[in-house]
Amino acid sequence: MGMSEQVRERTPQVIAAEINSYKVSSGRIQLTCAVEIGRRLIEAKALLPHGEWGKWLEEYVEYSQATAENYMRVAREYGQAGGDSPEGEKAKSKTFPILSYSQALTLLDIPEEERAEFIAELDIENMSVRQLQRAIKEREQARQEKKEAEQESRELQKALEGEKEKNSQLEKERDGLKLKAGELEKEKQGLKQEVAERKAENSRLKDKQLFKNNEKLRNQLTAAQIKNATHKAAFKMEALERAFKEVVYELGLLVKIDKNVHGEYQKNLRKFLLKCLDEKVGD
Known part of the structure; x- marks a missing residue:
């Protein structure tokens, strides 16, 4: 089967099944899973007819449009750090430690060019979202x-x-x-x-x-x-x-x-x- 045939077989329903599998398998959604979900939401949105996006989200993946937009934003911000190759994943995990989806979303308040340096200064893996929000607020105040x-x-x-x-x-x-x-x-x-x-x-x-x-x-x-x-x-x-x-x-x-x-x-x-x-x- 050629590459073009594989692309044609990717329907919104297939993509929804992949998204739901990430949701079931991950429990507390980590950054890597959130990026994959966001990428697939971007892919599905491009395939759906105009006006069908909100209905598809509710029926197939049980997301609101606001939640979907957050996942897609995380994918755009964090999914370009190293591409999809194994080397790229290593680069991303080195730049961004094991983050939860909520932490990654909170960190979007930090400009992209300053984000990695800010994360390196914190014990991010042991911080709650509330603690992270407080650290961001203190940084902005300083x-x-x-x-x-x-x-x-x-x-x-x-x-x-x-x-x-x-x-x-x-x-x-x-x-x-x-x-x-x-x-x-x-x-x-x-x-x-x-x-x-x-x-x-x-x-x-x-x-x-x-x-x-x-x-x-x-x-x-x-x-x-x-x-x-x-x-x-x-x-x-x-x-x-x-x-x-x-x-x-x-x-x-x-x-x-x-x-x-x-x-x-x-x-x-x-x-x-x-x-x-x-x-x-x-x-």
Whole structure:
């Protein structure tokens, strides 16, 4: 008898008989039997006319469509690991230990590419389905916690980069103010030199007009000194304001960590500010 004749003789009724023989002989259905049942269900479904599938399942194998779909899914997921050859069966049994149908169905919640590694980490043969479900749930919870931790790490890194950028900008502003103060100092020194030169000239000249010019230069020097002093005061005030804001910001972070420590530093800050106000600002 040729191969084509054997294929033609495989009717839905023949396939149903094979499925029922697996059901009777296996008792607690193992993975290998479940795969064979699933394969035959796939084969039978392809042979049946449209609309006859549910009726055939109920009449010939006493399965609901949901149960049949589960068996076929198990066959598709586990039946391709090594084919039907003896070598293939050895490969499958090495990858997947002796699993029950219920265990195999439960393990479908694990992605195919991760399933073998997950099984290798467990004493799967001595686990109930409920224990296996708990292990899968714990695995998913651990993966979710890891994902959340990674997200938190990314957010913290982003916040850190933001703070670094702020500090860099403040340093640039500080350097700019220092440069401006240096230029003003040079201007003041230049005016001092000019006044000194005019004073030396006044010692030789008695002309009234020259003395008037010197008076004008003295006024200019005084104005320059005032300008320099005000710029320095402004620079110091800006630095003081930034420092105060930074202290307030750090205290805002500290109150979230330790309210007692925050309260102590807040008292110290008030004392410092009151002390500064009581000190003599100038003559």
